[in-house]
Amino acid sequence: MANQTATNQTRYKVGGMDCASCATKIDTAVRRMPGIEDVSVSVAAGTMTVTHDGSGDLTAVEKKVTGLGYSVRALGRRAPFPIAANNVQERDHGHEHGPDCKQHDHHDGGPGHSGHHGAHDHSRHAEPEGLHGHDHRPMEGPWWKSAKGRLTIVVGIALVIAYGIGHLIPSYDSYIFTAAMLIGLVPIARRAIMAAFAGTPFSIEMLMTIAAVGAVVIDASEEAAAVVFLFLVGELLEGVAAGKARESIQSLTALVPKNALLEENGQTREVPAASLAVGSTILVRPGDRISADGVILAGDSAVDEAPVTGESTPVAKSEGDKVFAGTINGNAALRVRVTAAAEDNTIARVVRLVEEAQEKKAPTERFIDRFSRYYTPSVVAVAALVAILPPLVPGASWNEWVYKGLAILLIGCPCALVISTPAAIAASLSAGARRGLLMKGGAVLETLGKITAVALDKTGTLTSGKPQVTDIIAFGRNADDVLRFAAALETGSSHPLAQAILTKADDDEIDIPVANEAKALGGKGVTAVVEGLDVFLGSPKAAAERVSLPMAHARRIAGLNDEGKTVSILIVGGVLAGAIAMRDEPRPDAKAGLQALTDAGVKTVMLTGDNARTAAAIGNDLGIEVRAELMPEDKQRIVGELKREGFVVAKVGDGINDAPALAAADIGIAMGGGTDVALETADAAVLHGSVGDISAMIELSKRTMRNIHQNIAIALGLKAVFLVTTIIGVTGLWPAILADTGATVLVTINALRLLKARIS
Known part of the structure; x- marks a missing residue:
């Protein structure tokens, strides 16, 4: 049996999928099998995920896929794929050092879920040779060395020879072109028959077979041979393009x-x-x-x-x-x-997440899939009517209208239309991942472009999450002495404020003296003997119990507090020596990132549990609306209020302590530096932790949707043009197949532009 996850999902690597019709045939065939609840196939990733109730025979599933002419290999997975922010479990982030010292509790991934392989090796399934007409393993090396490339070359050579012999012996040209055509058509027809038995009677192979045979019947064997060759060329180009899209994200693994x-x-x-x-x-x-x-x-x-x-x-x-x-x-x-x-490791998980995300269809893609189920049979019906009805009118030629009907069959192939959305989404997911922007599926990518409001956590999102020394105020001693004595008291402490002081001392290359008899005074501060002097560092209130604070100094401290800074007072030898102010400072890119969102017409609001004074100070620096002193349920309520006001809301946070708000938002975005939280929580993740990346993610979504709309216009536009020209007799079978394969290649190339698009 293949490896299974705790949610009865089995994932496979499928070799040889190079177009949307491949995915449709596999999906339809597997979905009809007993015990199968859902099937998700990604052409871009070359994968298939089967959701089942546990009663089905997975070996039969694999045989069904190989029977269609594809190679299949089961993939083991360590844990079920996290679906969205709704599944995030809230954790307690308790700490006791005040508002500027928020501490994040990152978690490790869950226990691995392992399975076992049965007596057969999934990675070595024999592929029915020639069944699909070309090699269905991943295309490696030059295209002309693949079975697909060799078949195309052989048919091309046969066509050239047929033209040569037909020119020399015109009376036999029909038979010669038919023979050349059959070299390519036989494997195509076998694929069509297998697909029909598996539940896909209206496959592109079936349309191709009908058109080619029909052309021979009406004595257009030369065009039939050319059409088969052009069809194979189109498939070859699709395979090359699909391979490049697949290699884009897989190339990340070469970095290790x-x-x-x-x-x-x-x-x-x-x-x-x-x-x-x-x-x-x-x-x-x-x-x-x-x-x-x-x-x-x-x-x-x-x-x-x-x-x-x-x-x-x-x-x-x-x-x-x-x-x-x-x-x-x-x-x-x-x-x-x-x-x-x-x-x-991080890169392996990024690759895995992107591949799995490519299997999650966007709403637009699901709509086009449903549309194509009715579109293709409708095209067959229209082609049949065009071929049959006009000749019933006296004087009309059967050959002429059957020819036009066959051309309409080729024009109506839905390949370009069906691939228009997944190709663009796959390219964008790959491009985003290479930039550190992870989006879990096409639905997430599509929704991001509709975001009109972003609610951001403060600590660790808009700020660095670590307090920094902002001011050193000398009262009785110079600033270097104040920092030197304070660092001596804090040596060895893991408290965030202590770490801020020690970091500042290290940056300023301060020689830190040894502290003796150090004692922590709960809720007040710390004392020690340094260079023979009693030294105290603690809160202004505790310091006022030891020495008198002049009014001017008290006003200075109050001013620092109003700026959202935490102030510690230093007393050396019973004399007021100075003060150190610290604050969790905004990320360097936070202001520009928020401005980019505002420029894009997106409303921004800070949601934080910190005290109002600290939050307001940060908010004023960044120019963002502030909602402070919030409990998790308050953040959830505010997100709900924004949605009721008509906003499409994204919630940005660490992915754990904001779980209720992340779940309530339309899109939950986790900030992080490649941690488990950033990779596995919420709907999307910003690995770099840059606020500016949020607007980049939204812009990538908008660019993707523009690309999808262009692709749909190309696919339908070309078909409409050639449909009209075919009916009025301007174009025939050759242009018809070019309308199909040409549109598919154009759509794929247009989608691949997203791989190289610059993400600001």
């Missing part, structure tokens, strides 16, 4: 190096990166790509994270910081403890 330097028993040796176990220690030399997700054990370096997050500036990393597979180490060696196996 094949080998790693493993440290064991004091020795370093080179091993395959895929063999690294969680908990192993690896050495990453300057300039090397990091071979696994991990945590730095030793070393300080700048890491280029552009391959994963799109961040153009290298990020400073030191002991305790996370690093991601595929990123590039800068100027110093790093010792890294591996935290994820190769199949679970």
